[in-house]
Amino acid sequence: MNLSVHRFVAVLQKELIQARRDRFTLALMIGMPLVQLFLFGFAINTDPKHLPTALVMGDDSRPARSLVESMRATEYFDISQPTSPAEAERAMARGDVLFVLEVPVDFARLMERQERPAVLLAADATDPTAVSSAFAAASGVGQGLLARDLPGAAPPARPFDWRVHRRYNPEGITAYNIVPGLIGTLLTFTLVVITALAVTRERERGTMENLLAMPVRPLEVMLGKIVPYIFLGYVQVALILGAAVLVFQVPLRGSVLLLLVGLGLFIAANLAVGFTFSTLARNQLQAMQMAVFFILPSILLSGFMFPFAGMPGWARVLGEMLPLTHALRLIRGILLKGNGALDVLPHLLPLMLFSVVVGTLAIRGYRQTLD
Amino acid sequence: MTAAPLAIDVRGLHKSFGPRAVVQGLDLRVARGQICGFLGANGSGKTTTLRMLCGLLTPDAGEGTCLELDIRKDAARIRRRVGYMTQRFSFYEDLTVQENLDFVARLYELPDRERRIDAVLQRAGLTDRRTQLAGELSGGWKQRLALAACVLHEPELLLLDEPTAGVDPKARREFWDLIHVLASEGITVLVSTHYMDEAERCHRIVYLAGGKVVVEGSAEEVVARSGLVTFVGTGEQEALSEAAAALEPAPGVESVAMFGQTLRVSGTHRQALEKALAPWRARQGLTWVDEPPTLEDVFIHLLSDRRFAA
Ligand SMILES: Nc1ncnc2c1ncn2[C@@H]1O[C@H](COP(=O)(O)OP(=O)(O)OP(=O)(O)O)[C@@H](O)[C@H]1O
Ligand SMILES: [Mg+2]
Numbered sequence: 003m004n005l006s007v008h009r010f011v012a013v014l015q016k017e018l019i020q021a022r023r024d025r026f027t028l029a030l031m032i033g034m035p036l037v038q039l040f041l042f043g044f045a046i047n048t049d050p051k052h053l054p055t056a057l058v059m060g061d062d063s064r065p066a067r068s069l070v071e072s073m074r075a076t077e078y079f080d081i082s083q084p085t086s087p088a089e090a091e092r093a094m095a096r097g098d099v100l101f102v103l104e105v106p107v108d109f110a111r112l113m114e115r116q117e118r119p120a121v122l123l124a125a126d127a128t129d130p131t132a133v134s135s136a137f138a139a140a141s142g143v144g145q146g147l148l149a150r151d152l153p154g155a156a157p158p159a160r161p162f163d164w165r166v167h168r169r170y171n172p173e174g175i176t177a178y179n180i181v182p183g184l185i186g187t188l189l190t191f192t193l194v195v196i197t198a199l200a201v202t203r204e205r206e207r208g209t210m211e212n213l214l215a216m217p218v219r220p221l222e223v224m225l226g227k228i229v230p231y232i233f234l235g236y237v238q239v240a241l242i243l244g245a246a247v248l249v250f251q252v253p254l255r256g257s258v259l260l261l262l263v264g265l266g267l268f269i270a271a272n273l274a275v276g277f278t279f280s281t282l283a284r285n286q287l288q289a290m291q292m293a294v295f296f297i298l299p300s301i302l303l304s305g306f307m308f309p310f311a312g313m314p315g316w317a318r319v320l321g322e323m324l325p326l327t328h329a330l331r332l333i334r335g336i337l338l339k340g341n342g343a344l345d346v347l348p349h350l351l352p353l354m355l356f357s358v359v360v361g362t363l364a365i366r367g368y369r370q371t372l373d
Numbered sequence: 374m375t376a377a378p379l380a381i382d383v384r385g386l387h388k389s390f391g392p393r394a395v396v397q398g399l400d401l402r403v404a405r406g407q408i409c410g411f412l413g414a415n416g417s418g419k420t421t422t423l424r425m426l427c428g429l430l431t432p433d434a435g436e437g438t439c440l441e442l443d444i445r446k447d448a449a450r451i452r453r454r455v456g457y458m459t460q461r462f463s464f465y466e467d468l469t470v471q472e473n474l475d476f477v478a479r480l481y482e483l484p485d486r487e488r489r490i491d492a493v494l495q496r497a498g499l500t501d502r503r504t505q506l507a508g509e510l511s512g513g514w515k516q517r518l519a520l521a522a523c524v525l526h527e528p529e530l531l532l533l534d535e536p537t538a539g540v541d542p543k544a545r546r547e548f549w550d551l552i553h554v555l556a557s558e559g560i561t562v563l564v565s566t567h568y569m570d571e572a573e574r575c576h577r578i579v580y581l582a583g584g585k586v587v588v589e590g591s592a593e594e595v596v597a598r599s600g601l602v603t604f605v606g607t608g609e610q611e612a613l614s615e616a617a618a619a620l621e622p623a624p625g626v627e628s629v630a631m632f633g634q635t636l637r638v639s640g641t642h643r644q645a646l647e648k649a650l651a652p653w654r655a656r657q658g659l660t661w662v663d664e665p666p667t668l669e670d671v672f673i674h675l676l677s678d679r680r681f682a683a
Contacts, residue, residue, distance in 0.1 A: 009479065015476075210463075211424075211459045
């Protein structure tokens with residue numbers, strides 16, 4: 003029995019009718035990306051000021067006090083009374099303060115000798131978006147004001163150095179990274195779940211027995227069920243990208259076409275995973291559990307939640323096997339760095355390999371009998 | 374056996390689910406154009422057998438042909454020529470009647486879909502409901518849709534698994550009229566049922582117990598071969614009830630059943646049965662007649678036969 007376009011179209015059309023009648027799921031798949039984006043999006047777009055800051059004063063000189071004053075003047079830092087370094091550290095661990103500003107011992111003297119003392123600004127970067135603009139403001143603090151405070155000779159070009167620490171999140175994921183991450187995780191979530199349920203639902207409702215008794219091939223069923231969701235995946239991408247660019251002014255530096263092609267591979271990879279689960283699970287609950295089992299590590303190990311470079315070796319190996327990891331690099335590369343086709347090839351190949359391998363598993367796993 | 378072409382010819386079918394042997398050495402032959410009733414207690418393996426015949430389950434052992442195609446090797450080709458109606462309704466409840474039929478027609482790649490669907494809707498009396506969602510049909514109408522869908526591709530063999538469960542008597546009769554029309558057109562039908570009146574409308578009956586065929590033949594043959602003796606008592610209601618209670622545990626009595634104003638008492642050994650009945654035959658106000666057993670008597674007898682217990 004050869005593959006038949008007619009049978010494929012029959013399955014496809016049936017799925018489309020069913021999807022159209024299942025208003026709730028449809029609304030969820032279109033509404034979810036937007037709701038998520040606006041939730042995260044407004045979180046990233048806010049420019050929080052008056053962030054609680056602990057102060058450690060190693061030097062009580064005039065220039066030191068003047069530095070603290072000019073930090074206050076940026077309005078980003080709400081600086082409390084000086085404490086000990088240990089107490090400041092604890093306050094940050096507790097989450098009472100987001101910053102610790104530490105003026106070194108002999109600040110004024112070192113500056114006078116043009117030895118460029120290092121002023122420490124440590125931030126709780128678990129929410130990098132919250133602290134990034136404050137960092138930017140801090141780096142502008144300095145010169146003119148210090149020149150006034152330093153008696154004598156012409157002030158040096160850089161009277162002191164900032165030592166910036168991003169605690170808990172060394173990669174310091176920036177605001178723009180949220181959008182690529184959101185595109186990737188949402189696609190993974192909706193597509194894996196929906197396809198994992200696709201065949202399982204037929205089994206649970208008993209329609210599988212009928213479908214198997216009719217002359218239709220596994221690949222025809224699989225393609226017929228998957229293709230509508232490829233379109234739906236692209237609709238999600240378009241919604242997120244559109245809102246990200248229009249509402250949140252996220253840059254779109256690379257080629258949109260390249261991005262869509264790359265995402266096509268990523269979508270295929272997710273659908274293959276979902277379909278494989280679908281053939282393994284006995285009921286919809288099991289399918290759902292398998293989907294979660296796949297989605298959680300994807301979110302945790304792909305570099306979306308935690309910086310990839312900061313993970314132990316074994317976690318990185320796992321991460322490399324997940325499509326989301328490569329998709330994130332791909333989307334970030336194209337969207338934010340303006341990568342071209344050659345640059346993103348190393349991310350495309352793993353996605354392709356994954357799709358082929360898992361897709362084969364899915365077709366193999368599709369049982370043509372009820373055994 | 375004569376060389377009449379067989380629609381189904383299988384030998385020694387076995388199927389187990391885990392440790393459970395469900396079908397154990399089943400032989401089945403059904404001639405072309407015949408309506409064969411498939412009977413047996415719940416769990417006796419009817420559905421499992423039907424599934425093996427159309428390639429939905431692979432037999433653990435045994436071999437044979439369906440429409441002269443090997444059930445093991447030619448499952449794909451068998452599917453095109455067989456119409457299988459599942460025990461549980463298995464069409465898409467969120468598609469309309471018409472959409473369901475259209476889907477089936479497309480999977481079989483039937484030419485002239487519109488005309489065929491119209492014809493089959495007409496035949497099943499579903500024309501007025503073509504735009505209704507299948508899930509909103511009542512039980513009987515769902516069954517009609519299922520039957521309509523499985524004859525759409527004009528199969529040569531119909532495997533129907535309890536097609537009339539939950540269908541009202543009039544619809545059941547129409548259903549069977551339709552099955553007879555199909556048979557007269559040359560279609561072979563293997564139909565499982567728990568209804569005796571339906572069994573009587575079959576050309577042949579196959580009775581399954583413990584995954585084996587234990588009795589087969591026409592309804593008359595099955596009744597005649599059962600060797601069952603049945604007495605029917607009529608008369609005073611109170612005395613009848615008393616008799617029923619007393620006869621139930623008596624030796625020689627296999628089944629006792631009240632039907633409104635009559636009591637049917639059956640057993641396989643005439644002497645033993647008559648001995649048990651003797652006091653009640655003498656009883657004032659009760660009359661007893663020795664009647665030929667009905668098919669139902671025979672099936673109750675078979676169902677309660679300990680030798681065949683699953
Ligand atoms: N997929 C399966 N897995 C495990 N056991 C099964 C499976 N299918 C059927 N069985 C068991 O096999 C036995 C026979 O089932 P089958 O459905 O063939 O009986 P049946 O004669 O059709 O019964 P009914 O009259 O109730 O429809 C039952 O005990 C059932 O529990
Ligand atoms: Mg059954």
